[in-house]
Amino acid sequence: MIDEWEARAEDAADDDWLPMVQGAWSYQIPTEPEGDYPIPVWYRIEFEVEDVPGRLELLIDGFAGIEWRLLVNDSPCDTAPVASGLDAQIAAVDISGLVQAGRNVLAVRLLLGGPTDGLLDLVKLVGHFRVTPAGAIGAPSGPARPASWTDQGCPFYSGSAVYRAPVRLPESLAGARVFLEADAGDDVLEVTVNGEAAGVRLWPPYGVEVTDQVVPGENTVELRVANTAINLLSAQPRPSGLRAAPRVVIRRAVELEL
Numbered sequence: 001m002i003d004e005w006e007a008r009a010e011d012a013a014d015d016d017w018l019p020m021v022q023g024a025w026s027y028q029i030p031t032e033p034e035g036d037y038p039i040p041v042w043y044r045i046e047f048e049v050e051d052v053p054g055r056l057e058l059l060i061d062g063f064a065g066i067e068w069r070l071l072v073n074d075s076p077c078d079t080a081p082v083a084s085g086l087d088a089q090i091a092a093v094d095i096s097g098l099v100q101a102g103r104n105v106l107a108v109r110l111l112l113g114g115p116t117d118g119l120l121d122l123v124k125l126v127g128h129f130r131v132t133p134a135g136a137i138g139a140p141s142g143p144a145r146p147a148s149w150t151d152q153g154c155p156f157y158s159g160s161a162v163y164r165a166p167v168r169l170p171e172s173l174a175g176a177r178v179f180l181e182a183d184a185g186d187d188v189l190e191v192t193v194n195g196e197a198a199g200v201r202l203w204p205p206y207g208v209e210v211t212d213q214v215v216p217g218e219n220t221v222e223l224r225v226a227n228t229a230i231n232l233l234s235a236q237p238r239p240s241g242l243r244a245a246p247r248v249v250i251r252r253a254v255e256l257e258l
Contacts, residue, residue, distance in 0.1 A: 002045050002123040009033065010040035010109070017044060022062065025110075025118035033115075038066055043108045043119055048136035049101050053129040056099050056137070057092040058106070059084055062121025065110035072098035072106055084126075086158075086232070092126070122235050131155060146246070148185075148239040149227075155237030160226035167219045167248055175252060178214050182206045182223060182246035185239055190224040210248075221248070 006017040007025055018029060025041050026033055033039055058070070060081055070077040072095050081091035095106075112118060125137070130153025132138040141152050149157055169178070180191055180198070189206050191198040193213035201208060210221075227240035 002047060002125070005043050005045040005119070005123065007041055007043045007118075010042055020119070022119060022121055024064075024116045024120070025112060026115040028118075037112060037114055039112045041110050041112055041118070043110065045106045045108075045123055047104050047106065047125065048134070049099055049104055050132055050136045051129070051139040052096075052099055052101055053127045053137060053140075054096065055094065056096045056125060056127040056129070057084075058095050059086070059124040059126060060091040060093060061087075061089075061124060062119060063108070063110060064112075064117040064120050066113045067111045069109040070095075070107070071109075073100060073104055074107075086229075096127075122233075124232065126232075144241075146242040146244050148243060149241040150237045150239050152241075156231050156235055157240070158227060158229045158232035160224055161241060163223045163225070163242060163246075165221055167214075167221050169214055169216055169219060169248070169250070171216045173214070173216050173250070176211075177209060177251045178211045179249045179251065180208050180210050180221065180223075180246060181249055183243040184223075184225050184241070185243050187228075187240055188226045190226075192222040192224070194219055221246075 005020050007020045008016045008018060020028055020043065070093060075098050077093060077095055077098060079094045081093050084090045084092040108119065110118065128140055129137045130139070130141050132153065138153065144161065144163060145152060182189060184206050186203060189201045191208045191210065193210045194215065196213045198210045198213050199208035223242065223246060225241050227238065230236050231238050231240065
């Protein structure tokens with residue numbers, strides 16, 4: 001997620017780059033633009049790559065103008081945009097072949113049709129990677145841990161993740177009830193046991209009875225956790241995912257004479 005960049009009018013001097021944030025270009029320059037619209041404007045964004053991912057896409061989101069053109073490390077990107085799968089109004093462009101290890105520069109030329117045009121939203125790069133502590137694109141992390149995705153290099157990930165693990169239960173479950181207890185914060189949790197749906201929970205407590213799905217001995221438990229779109233669309237590293245290791249709890253009825 002990139003929230004700061006530089007911009008200048010195409011006919012300006014090369015040292016006239018101005019710092020920009022999301023929003024209309026004309027509202028962030030020190031004086032009224034010279035000439036009439038449409039005005040071609042270049043935006044320049046830098047990002048660091050420690051490990052080049054197999055696929056890296058730029059989401060075309062908030063590019064307000066008559067037309068746009070994209071360069072990565074001074075090389076034109078002619079790949080046709082495709083549907084991103086995130087939103088009907090957001091397309092994605094594959095820039096994988098133009099990215100290199102180290103410093104990268106992404107440049108967008110926008111032909112602005114009026115004073116409210118410009119890069120109106122955050123610049124979003126998506127792919128199979130993690131964000132390093134230094135803010136660079138790095139290699140994906142290893143097996144998932146029962147901790148926030150933010151702590152595992154995925155602070156801006158919006159979507160779902162599946163946790164899968166084998167669980168061995170006692171050979172005798174006669175008269176017992178079996179529950180799976182998890183902590184998914186305030187995300188959506190779906191539980192599947194041995195390929196059968198066991199339940200969905202939208203808020204705490206995230207306890208699901210799995211008595212009808214489990215068998216004595218080996219079982220396969222899957223927990224699918226889905227968060228909201230705010231991490232990606234608004235660059236808010238909202239904690240998501242399992243917060244702690246889930247538990248399988250066996251409960252048996254006990255009769256007491258008083």
